[in-house]
Amino acid sequence: MTQPGNRSAEGPKRPAAAKLIRTVVRGAAPAGPGIRRLVLMDPEGWPLPRQKPGAHIDLHLPNGMVRAYSLCGDPAQQDRYVVAVKREAAGRGGSLWLHDALAEGAEIGVSLPRCTFPLAPAATRHVFIAGGIGVTPFLGMAAALERAGGSYTLHLLHRGALPLPAQLPAGTALHDTSRTPRPALADLLGEPAPGLHAYCCGPNGLIEAFEAATRDWPPGRAHIEHFVPPPLAPDPEARPFTLVLAKSGASAELPAGAPLLPAIRALGEAVEVSCEGGICGACKVRWLEGPPLHRDRVLKPEERAEYLMACVAGCAGPRLVLDL
Incomplete structure (x- = not known):
């Protein structure tokens, strides 16, 4: 896929390495069906760069793979980054390595936290729609809102056993779709109202249903985060x-x-x-x-x-x- 470029005879320069934070795995434990919860800390216990609610980090694996995971710990705990990795047998191999090869005490490089899924600062009420492991970004959001006295509702749609059961906030509305059909998202969201913002993270089918349910909401009031890139069709406007x-x-x-x-x-x-x-x-x-x-x-x-x-x-x- 690489295209030739016009460069001098010395050839292309070596790309610079990404700036990484050195961390050590201080905790690794099951946290639901096929889920492994990892606690990453500075080797000497120093505070890590701050994380915003809803942020994620990249884990840089030894074989060169880079995988992004939402931070699901309390953002106020500055000595650790917590991520939850779902084992994907048919994935690209990153989750299998993090489940089977990464041991407590091992070092792993991570990126600075990035937040492309923040809490809306102008919101007075938040409604979260999570699908399975898509609950992870909402756990940090919920912790921050509870500390600040903010108002939120978390709906978790899951099949059978719960993801990260020990971390779910009290009052989480649980919807086991292995027992009953998925509820209408419009019913969970309610009518758009001043100060109300809605958020969704989960598989593509859930996100598509969320986008349909919020299609007539005011611009900027509905927010989504994918954990699997959606397929991209060829763009008819593309040109050489x-x-x-x-x-x-x-x-x-x-x-x-x-x-x-x-x-x-x-x-x-x-x-x-x-x-x-x-x-x-x-x-x-x-x-x-x-x-x-x-x-x-x-x-x-x-x-x-x-x-x-x-x-x-x-x-x-x-x-x-x-x-x-």
Whole structure:
């Protein structure tokens, strides 16, 4: 997939390594069906960089894989990052390694926390819709809201045994869809009202139902986070274009629909990546000339005027210039 670039005879430079936080696994225990809860701490017990409610981190595995996981601990506990990993036998291998090979006492590098799924600061009431392991970002949100005296309702849709049962807030509304059909999300959400914001994290089918239920809500009141990148169909507006990296002057001619990340790497620049599906926010890059085609699920409309997500973005014009 890599596209050739115009570079000097010295060849492409080696991409810079991502800046990682060194952590040690201080706890690893089952936390529901096929779920492993990991507690990551500084090797010497120092505070870790602050996390916002709803944030996630990337775990950098020894084989080069990078996997994003929501932080599900109390954000006020600054000495640890807590993540929950669901074992995915048919996945890409990252969850299997984290279940089967990562032991307590082992070191693992993690990214700085990123928050693409924050609590709405203007909200006076929050309704959370979680599907299975999609409950993880809401656990930190709930802890922060309870400390601040905020108002929220958490609906957890699950099949059979509960995910992270020991961490679920008191009063969580449980909906076991192995016993009864999934409830209508419009009934769980209620009518849109001033100050009410709704949030959803879970499998794509649940998110699609949530988007349908909130289609007529005021803009900016419904928020989603995917934990699996949704499939991307070919964009009919895509066209061949010239990719230019402004700082180095390197360029490459790309066919319509060509991915940006391999081309950027071939031109000798590094972009941090994780999901490679437009849902985690790792590969955020400033664009200078375009217009780009935005196909991500994390950037706000105002952010898209300045940034793109390199893992899924394209170009709708003849030339795309990136601030790299």
